[in-house]
Every structure is written in C-alpha cells, then in structure tokens.
Amino acid sequence: MAEASARVPVEKTYKIYIGGKFPRTESGRYFLLQDPKGAVIANICRGSRKDFRNAVVAARGAFAGWSAATAYLRGQILYRIAEMLEGRHDQFVAELVLQGVSKRKAKKEVDATVDRLIYYAGWADKYQQVFSSVNPVNSSHFNFSVLEPTGVVSMLVPDDSGLLGLVSNIAPAIVGGNTCVVLASESMPLCAISFAEVLHASDVPAGVVNILTGFREELTTQFASHMDVNAVVFCDSEVGVAKSIHIEAADNMKRVISRVDTRWTDDSAQSPYFVRDTQETKTTWHPIGG
C-alpha cells in the first residue's frame, strides 16, 4: 500500500509505570485497544495482582520521602508536570482522538488538565493553612492540629475521562504528600501511560505515582483489599461494585473515597476538599512551662 519511498512510522509500546520504571506486566498478558473502526491501536498491558503488589511496595517506599518534601517543592513539581504536559499538548490531543474523542473535546480536555495541575500546584502550600487549627485547650498546653497525608492511595479512576479524570484524582492526592497506585481507564488507557512519561520528566520521585493498565473487574478487589494501602478512591463503579469495595476496604480501615457522578470538566471537580479527602488530622500537645 505504502509507496516504496514512504517512511514507516515508529509506533509506541505502551507499558505500565511502577517505581519510576516502565516495565511490561509481569504476567505477560495483553489486551487489544482498537479504534472505533476496529483497527488495532496498541497492545495494552493486562496488569496483574502481582503488578499491583509491586506497585504498592514502590508507593510505600516513596512515601517517607515524598510526604516529607516541603510544600513549596511539591507545588513546584506539580507546576512542572503542568509545564511538561503543555509542551506535549498535541500528542495528548491526538491520543484522545485516536480513542474516539472529538478533536474539539480532546483539546478542551488537555487544556483543562493542564489548568487543573496548575490549580493544585497552587494549593500545595495553602490547604494546610485552611484546614489546620490551634486549639485553645483548657489547660497549660500548646495544642495544634495539622493535616498529614494518609499514605498509599489506590485509585480506580474514571473510565470515560482518560486524561482529565486521571489527573483530577492523582493531583490532589500527591500534592498532599500521598503516593498512589492508579488503574487507568480501561477503554481509554493511552493517555495514562503517556502521562506517566510526563511525570517521569517532571522530577516526581520514583514510586510517588504508579500507573497500571488492565481490567477493572479483575483488579478492583485488590485495590480495595490490600492491607498496605491506606485509602481507595473510586469514580464510576456500579452500586454492587461500590458495596464490595466498602466491604474489602474494612479489614484494614482503609478510607474509602467515592467520586461517583463527578463532572470532571466542571470546576466542581477541583477543590481543597479533594486534597483533604486523603489527609489525616494529627493533634499535638505540649506543656507550656518554665
């Protein structure tokens, strides 16, 4: 078909993102991503439970460093992610279009994603001031309450918003010092992996964000039940699945954050309360004396 002199384009291998590396799934399994006409777009890693466990180990390992990073640094890194994404704007539009999104909507989605990152970059050193308190106790003690990140957060991000939905959940968690393991949209996984490349070029420490692709039905239980995960976020699960997430999460008192029915393009999908969702309140007492 192609003329003899035409250049053959180089296609990208989409792999998962664990601990700052891009391995294939340990399981060796894949699923086909096809365009609306049925043509093959890519082989996508069908991530396994073991991939998830490896990702949790990476996320836990990254937690101490990332949660101790200064708010200023986290804010700058979030901003850097936005810069990197802006620079690859056209690539993300093309990927969204390839997965069936109209060009106009795709452009809007990428714009909104960059803006969302800027929004949260700005919150990095402010949400603490909004939600903290000095508590006037009835004794001779200095007492204050601050927010601290909950820990490792697993995320089942929206299926129908391959980039904006992904970033709208990752950003408020990591700006607050959490680390996360994300299961990308099953029907639109391309942007998640390309976004991992953006993260990789943005000084986000290895393991802070880990992104898997795979089947929702196969992995949801793991995301909800893993004993070293502190919180689970889900966005578009059916009632029955939501119920099972709550049940699985109970064993280690995981915090369950439901973002069902969120309109990701809307301003209501960004808020310091999204940051607060994956924060714990810590209260410290110290006597006042001579």
Next chain:
Amino acid sequence: MESQANKLAFNDGWQYAPAPESTDHIRIDEKYDLFIGGEFVAPEEGRYFETINPANEKTLSSVALANEADIDRAVKAARKAYNGPWSKMKASERGKYIFRIARMLQERAREFATIETLDGGKPIRESRDIDIPLAAAHFFYYAGWADKLAYAFPGRDTRSLGVAAQIIPWNFPLLMASWKIAPALACGNTVVLKPAETTPLTAMKLAELIQDAGLPPGVVNIVTGAGATGATMVNHPDVDKIAFTGSTSVGRIIRKSLAGTNKKYTLELGGKAANVIFEDAAIDQAVEGIINGIFFNQGHVCCAGSRLLVQESVADEVIDKLRERMETLIIGDPMDKNTDIGAINSAEQLETIQSYLKIGQDEGAEMYQSSCDVPGSGYWCRPTIFTGVSQSNRIVQEEIFGPVLAIQTFRTLEEGLTKANNTPYGLSGGVWTDKGAKIFKMTQSMRAGVIWANTFNKFDPTSPFGGYKESGVGREGGLHGLDAYVKVEV
C-alpha cells in the same frame, strides 16, 4: 542504690485514712426504662438486665433490654424530632439547648461523678476531676458551634445528616456520650444513643437531665442493651449516620454492614500507643507520664500508652523508678478519694486481661506486678509491666485494655520511631525529650492521630481526637469533629 536514700517512702511510715465519697446525695432508680421521644417507656418485651458495681459485684439497678421494635420506635422518634422542631429551629436556639445541658451537667456533676464510679469502677478522683467536667465542657464547646458552622467549612455550605445512631463504650461512659451527642446536636441532627451494657447509668441520668432541660421530645433518645441492640441500630434503614467507639474488630463488622448504604460513619477504635522516652528527657516527669499513660482509668483507655519505648542508656534507671512508683499506687475502693487505680470494669474484661498476662509470660516476657493487696470481692488487676518483649509479641501488637505495660528499648531515634510505628494501630503516641527539634521530628513522624509530647492522656473539647490506620476513621472534638455530623455540599 543511691536513689534509695532520697526516696519518699509514703507507704511505709504513713497511712492514708479512708476518704470515701458519700452516696447520700445521689438517686439511682431500681430500674430504668428506655428514653424515647422525651419519655421513659418500657421495653416491648419487658426484659431488663442488671448493672453491677464492679468493685463489689453488688447490683446497682436494672436497665431495659431494647429489641428491634424498641430501636425502631427510637429511630422514629428521632426522625420525627428531626423533621419537626430540630431541623427547623434557628441554629442559635438549638445552641442554647446544648448550653443548657452543659450547665445542668455542671450543677449535677457530683451526682454524675459518684454514679459513674459506682457503675464503672473508675476512681472517684477521675470521675470527679476528668470525666464529668470534660463532658460538661464538651457540651459547652459544641453549643457555641451551632450557629457558626459556616465558618468551619470555608467555601462550602453544609447541611445536617438526619438521625445519628451512636454506640459508646464503657471506659468513659458519660464523656463518650457527650463526645457523641454534643456535636451531633450542634450540627442539627437528632440522635439515638446506646451506652455500653456494663455502664448504662450515667447515660440514663443524662436522659433525665435532658428531659428536665426541656429539649424537644425525640431529639435525644437513649436506649440500653448489648451488642445485638447496637447491631440493630447500625442496620436500621432510617439511620443516616453511625458513630461508634469500641474495638477494631467490631468496627470492621460495622463497616461491612454499612457497605452499600449511604450512611456516614465515624469509628474510634483500638490503639497500642508507644510512649517513647529519650535519654535527655526529664526522667522523673517521664516516669509520671508513663504511669499516667498506662494506669489512668485502669488502662481502659483506647489511647493508653501501653507500650513503653525507652532509650537503652536510661532503660535501667527508668524501669527502676517505674517499679518504685508503681509501689506507691493505691489500688482499691474506687469511691475513696485517695484511690489511684479502681476496679476492672467487668468480669469479662478481667478475663481478657488475665489471658494476656498469660500470653505475655508464655511468649517469654518477664512480668512484674506491684505488690499491693487487692480487695476480696470485685474485679482487680495489679499494675503490671512486662520487660524482655519483642516487637512481634502479641502483648506488643494487640490492645489489652488493662493496666499492662510492654517495655522495649531502642538505641537511635530511627529505631525508636520504627518500633513506635510498627503496629496496625495509630491512635496516639507520646514522646519525652528536652530537645525541641527531636520533639518535632518525632511528633511529625509518628503515624498517629494524637501525639503528646512531654505529657500524656490529655483531652479537651477543642482538641480533635481520632486515629490513623486501623485505629479508626474520622475525628471527634474540635472544629474537625464537626465534619462527622454534616454533609459538606459540593
């Protein structure tokens, strides 16, 4: 030993004269019905159970055993009060009712303290100086929030949830009732509260007080029963919110039964707090902090400092002083104002504690108990410490909920921190050092919701309380405690 010369031997040359709190000023009825819709009503099945004084095993009173129909009646009363007066009332007026409860509690404080000690076994000194004043303060604090909620949630509107079902434990009966009821009412909800089956009396006295305070009927309903009654409350379809304080295992059951519902929940569960003593701490103060941390309220405290982590260089000194101090603790009649350690709350809890004493010894730890006598009747456990324990021992990992301290040592800050954080719990922690930077390093790095630095077991209505990890979900107290009782609108 050098320190021996300077030791104050209070127990040798001095005797404490008995100083019992009188009971002539209190009224305990022979039996208590359920407090539903502003009235005391008999339980549907007509069944009652006894509540005893754990210090002498004598029956104090009987309380109703609520069944499903009773809970339904209580929830209906709460719903009616919510739809009716309570959610329509001006917030400032709602607040005034809560202030009124606080003031009446202060007025009746002595009676409440006396009954709390009789029913639960805790020293009168603690009921009188801690439980009851704090309970009143809690109502006073949240009363003022009722008309100021807009300032607590910047940029957002809030609305009340509806009917809250609240289940509380036996270790701080009235205080826990106030922790639950005060913020719920301030935020505009109505409540059905169940006290623990071994300590129902101050909750029933609170019901009387609320009736006397003229709260609209059904705003607060108080029902009695055991676990099955609580489960019925959790599973009632017309309840909007569950607030539970108790064990992590029951917390799991509650969460699983709430799955698939829209009920909001807060859970304040178990703990295994580390009290970390550095070599540069003021040792005598630290020893007092260790004593208070584990022996306060017989160790029936979810945030008790039940693990001592002491830096190796001062371990011998700290443990020697701890043993000396334990010898001076007065264990006995909870009604005596000199008593430091009262009765274990129930036969069942005593059995649990004793099983852990055996487990600790079976695991190879060395047990030391103070040499004091304990009364012949009632439930008692001598102050106990274990040395030679390792991180994986059950007495290090599991909550005992009694006067039992597991002692470990560490060399570096990092080792102390790692050990402190190495349990599934994360409710509280303590750190003792004179170095400011070390305090902040430790308080920031300990994964727990409440950290006491150079102090321990302090509580205040303005101070948020609640756990990380398996110690629970949500906070009680302070501005942050409001979140448990409102829906924050998007």
